[in-house]
Amino acid sequence: MPRLERIEYKPISVRELFLEMKNLSELMIDLAYSAALFNDKELAEDVLELENRVDILTYLLDMEIMIAARDAEDAEKLAGVSKVASAADKISDAAADIAAIVTQNIGIHPIVSEVFEKVEERLTRAKVNEDSILIGKQIDELDLAARMGVDIIAIRRNKDWLINPEDTERVKGGDILIARGAPFGIKEFKELVEGKLQRLED
């Protein structure tokens, strides 16, 4: 059981909260499918961690709503906002359910994974080794999409998650990069991140 912390109010705009929930839900679902179909425990654990973050956002959103409501009319208008927060929470719960297929060792039939890999791109996660040549480079400089058909969709840096990172974000040692792409590109990408490949081919 994870330790449940107290959630303190902090003022954030509702739009920002919505956008973050939307981005998080999308990322979680992508990660979760990949985790289940390719039986990847680490990805599954990332999903569970992100779910905790959505829970916190839901609390924050509820707090914003409570502070904003002063009378019956306000309550009427804000009920919709609260409904959306609960729907976002449901989506993240759904992603956690997919991750549970892995963490509870239920698994997916291997032939399904095999066929799936042919039709859909897969996700991978890799930790940036201290001698990786990617360190210090900006994402746009790497031009991974053109080079190997790979996109970095999130960076996990210590406890923080950068979702859809900016082009100008620089890769740091110890970052965990989450990327999407075709199997061949993914393999090369992983080797670069882990420092096994020391040259960026054109």
Next chain:
Amino acid sequence: MSRKHRKHFEEIVERFVELKDTSELMMDLAYSSLLLNSKELAEDVQELEEHMDKLHTNFELLVLSSGFKPEEAKSFLGLIRLGVVTEKIADAAAEIAEVVLRGIKPHPVLKLAIEEAEETVTYVQVTENSQLVNNTLREAHIPEETGMWVLAIRRKGKYVRPKPHTKIETGDVLIASGYAEGEEDLKKLASP
């Protein structure tokens, strides 16, 4: 493994990808309908919800007709669970769309959030003479040319979730969002 067996699995994956894409498309459209305050998009989500129920039932029936051995049951349970999740996501998306469709005037808090966006949704049909026809979305460079982002494609009464390799066809309706000034550019590009 027999060819027939293999084909069965291919069909399971095909149906699953359709379920997964539909549920994710619904989620994208639902959030967009909210952020852009678009009833039209919200209605699209509701329409997809009905379609989704049918897809899910068919998927479950297909998985259950796999004729698996007892020791394989677990890995088929995993598939059933995946299907259930897509259904949950679709339901949540429909709930978000419902909020938009109930049309209670948004509270200042939400209104502010929406207005900050200054974005609109537009529906444009691709005509035969458009340069977009037969190009994939990656090749079409719609965001670069118009500033509009394609959320979904309506094709022959069905919705297609746009992926980089999705090919644009004559008659497609592109559902796109972006700043209002991009709307004209997109129209020119799609139906010149």
